[in-house]
Amino acid sequence: MASLSPYAGCPCLDGQRLPCMARPSGMCYDSPAMSSQPRPVVTRFAPSPTGFLHIGGARTALFNWLFARHHGGTFRLRIEDTDRKRSTEEAVAAILEGLRWLGLEWDGAAVHQFAGAAHHAEVARGLLEAGRAYHCYCTREELQEMRTRARAEGRSPRYDGRWRDRDPAEAPPGVPPVVRLKAPRAGETTIDDLVQGPVTVANDQLDDMVLLRADGTPTYMLSVVVDDHDMDVSHVIRGDDHLTNAFRQTQLFEALGWARPEFAHIPLIHGADGAKLSKRHGALGVEAYRELGYLPEALRNYLLRLGWAHGDDEVISTEQAIAWFDLDGVGRAPARFDFAKLDSLNGHYIRAAADKDLAGKVAERLQATAGQVLDTGARERLQRAMQGLKLRAKTINELAENAAFYVAARPLELSEKAARLLPEEGRARLGRLRPLLEGLDDWSEAALEAQVRAFAEAEDCKLGQIAQPLRAALSGSHASPGIFEVMAVLGRGESLGRIADQQSAS
RNA sequence: GUCCCCUUCGUCUAGUGGCCUAGGACGCUGGCCUCUCACGCCGGAAACAGGGGUUCGACUCCCCUAGGGGACGCCA
Numbered sequence A: 001m002a003s004l005s006p007y008a009g010c011p012c013l014d015g016q017r018l019p020c021m022a023r024p025s026g027m028c029y030d031s032p033a034m035s036s037q038p039r040p041v042v043t044r045f046a047p048s049p050t051g052f053l054h055i056g057g058a059r060t061a062l063f064n065w066l067f068a069r070h071h072g073g074t075f076r077l078r079i080e081d082t083d084r085k086r087s088t089e090e091a092v093a094a095i096l097e098g099l100r101w102l103g104l105e106w107d108g109a110a111v112h113q114f115a116g117a118a119h120h121a122e123v124a125r126g127l128l129e130a131g132r133a134y135h136c137y138c139t140r141e142e143l144q145e146m147r148t149r150a151r152a153e154g155r156s157p158r159y160d161g162r163w164r165d166r167d168p169a170e171a172p173p174g175v176p177p178v179v180r181l182k183a184p185r186a187g188e189t190t191i192d193d194l195v196q197g198p199v200t201v202a203n204d205q206l207d208d209m210v211l212l213r214a215d216g217t218p219t220y221m222l223s224v225v226v227d228d229h230d231m232d233v234s235h236v237i238r239g240d241d242h243l244t245n246a247f248r249q250t251q252l253f254e255a256l257g258w259a260r261p262e263f264a265h266i267p268l269i270h271g272a273d274g275a276k277l278s279k280r281h282g283a284l285g286v287e288a289y290r291e292l293g294y295l296p297e298a299l300r301n302y303l304l305r306l307g308w309a310h311g312d313d314e315v316i317s318t319e320q321a322i323a324w325f326d327l328d329g330v331g332r333a334p335a336r337f338d339f340a341k342l343d344s345l346n347g348h349y350i351r352a353a354a355d356k357d358l359a360g361k362v363a364e365r366l367q368a369t370a371g372q373v374l375d376t377g378a379r380e381r382l383q384r385a386m387q388g389l390k391l392r393a394k395t396i397n398e399l400a401e402n403a404a405f406y407v408a409a410r411p412l413e414l415s416e417k418a419a420r421l422l423p424e425e426g427r428a429r430l431g432r433l434r435p436l437l438e439g440l441d442d443w444s445e446a447a448l449e450a451q452v453r454a455f456a457e458a459e460d461c462k463l464g465q466i467a468q469p470l471r472a473a474l475s476g477s478h479a480s481p482g483i484f485e486v487m488a489v490l491g492r493g494e495s496l497g498r499i500a501d502q503q504s505a506s
Numbered sequence B: 001g002u003c004c005c006c007u008u009c010g011u012c013u014a015g016u017g018g019c020c021u022a023g024g025a026c027g028c029u030g031g032c033c034u035c036u037c038a039c040g041c042c043g044g045a046a047a048c049a050g051g052g053g054u055u056c057g058a059c060u061c062c063c064c065u066a067g068g069g070g071a072c073g074c075c076a
Helices: A055-070 A089-102 A113-129 A140-152 A220-230 A240-256 A286-291 A296-305 A318-324 A339-352 A355-370 A376-392 A396-407 A416-420 A424-438 A445-459 A463-475 A483-490 A492-505
Strands: A042-045 A074-079 A133-136 A178-181 A188-193 A197-202 A210-212 A235-239 A262-266
Touching (some): A042 A055, A042 A235, A055 A235, A055 A286, A055 A296, A055 A318, A113 A133, A113 A178, A113 A220, A113 A240, A178 A240, A188 A262, A197 A240, A210 A220, A235 A240, A240 A262, A286 A296, A296 A318, A296 A339, A355 A396, A376 A483, A445 A463, A463 A492, A483 A492
Parallel strands (some): A235 A262
Antiparallel strands (some): A188 A197
C-alpha cells in the first residue's frame, strides 16, 4: 500500500489521519471530526473554453458570484480544458474578458483543469487499487452496439458492466483499457439539491462511468470531482443540464470517501421560442451584448431576474443583489430570454448613468462606426447633450445614433421626414427668426425659448410651426431633444450656421 | 425509448391553505404632459395547463393526464 496516492490514503478513505497533500490545510473536510463543521462558502464557475462566454454561462457565473459575495465566501474560476481538441486560447481569453466586462471578478488565479491531469489520473489509480474501479476493454463498436440494443429494448442506453468482474487475464491483447468506476448497482442515490429539492435516481439507471480514457487522460467527470474537492468548493451552482451528472459525481465522491459539495442546479435559459438556447440558436456571447450597446449593469440586473426574484423588486443594484441573493429565491422553471425587457432595463441604467461616462462611450462608438475623430470641443458638446439624449435611448448604439447630429459637420443632411418639416413657408420663417436670434445676448435655453415664443406670437403661429422647422435645420431630423436645449448645446455659432444653411438653400 | 425536471397574464415573475375580486415589471393599449420623439404620470385588456382527490376552504398539498425541457459519450 506504500504506493497509495495521498488521496487513497486520506483519512476520509480509510479512517487514518494522514495529511492530504492536495489541500493547503493538509486535511480533508470529510474526516469525521470535521464533517459537521460548517464549510466556508466557496463557489466556482467552470466553463469549458470551446467558445465565447454565452448568456447562460454568464448567468451561472453571476449566481455563483452573488452567492459567494453574499456569504462572504470565495468565487473561483476554473477553466475546464480537459478536452484538448476543442479547447482554445482564444476562447479562454473571451471568457475572461466577458467576465471582466460583466464585473464578475473571481478570487485567486484561474485554475486550468488540464494542469491537474496527472493528479487526477493518480486519484483514479488509487481507486483502482482500492478495488473501486476497474479496467474495461470494450471497443467503441461494442459500446455502440450495447447502446443501440438497450434503446431497442426500451432500456436506458448505458454500459452493461461486462468487465466489472471479469478476470483481467481475459483482456484482449493490444487493447488499451479505460478505467471505469465500480458504481453501486443496487439502491438509489439522492441529492438534496438547493434549487430542485430532493431528487432521487435508482442506481441501476447509472452506469459505470469512464474515469480515465484509454490514453490515460482523465475525463471531465473525474476532474470535476477531484478539482471541486481540492479547491474546497462548498457549493456547485450550475445549469440543470448537469443534474444527472450530479448523481454520478455523488457516487464518485462516495467512492473516494470525500464530502460532497452542496448542489444547486438552476434552470436553463431558453430562446424566445422556448427552445434551448444554444450557440447556434440565438445564444450570443456577452461581447455581442456589449456590441449591441448594453450596459453590464443592465445585463446583470436582467440576468438576475431571470429565474430569481425578490418580491416585486425589478431594478436591483449590485449592492442590493449581494445583500438579497440566495438560492431559495431561485425558481425551477426555465425562463425565456426577452430583449424587450432587457431594453427597458438598459434604458433605465442609461438614464441613471453619469453624462461623462455616457459621452465617453458614445464618442468611442462614433469613432468605431463612422471613423469620426472627435476633438475636445466635440466631446464636451456630447457630454452636455447627454442630459436630453439619455432619456431617448435604450442602448448605447441608439444613444450614439441620436447624438451624431450634435457633432456632424455642416451642412447637415436632412432626413426625409426632416425635409418635409421645411417647406418654403418654414424656411422663410427661419429667415425671419435668425436675425432675432443673432441679436440675443444671452444664449441660454431659457432666453432662447423666450425669444422663440415671442417670435411665434408675433408671427401669430403656433410654437410648433417654428420649433419643427428649427428642429429639422438644427438636427437634420424630425425627432430630437427639446429644441432650445439643442440650440444651447450647439452654441450660438453652430446654431446660427445650421439655420443659415437651410435658409439659404431655398 | 429510458430516467429526471418543469407548467401563474404574450414574456419575466410575486404568491409557501383563508390577506387572491390572483400583485408587480416588460410589452400592448387609452389618456395626461408637450416644440417633435422620448421620459414621467394616470387608466385598460391580459394568467393559476386539464382532470381527480385531501380539506370547512386550494394558485398553494397528493395522484393522474397533457404539454414543454434536460440527460443518457473514452464532450464538458
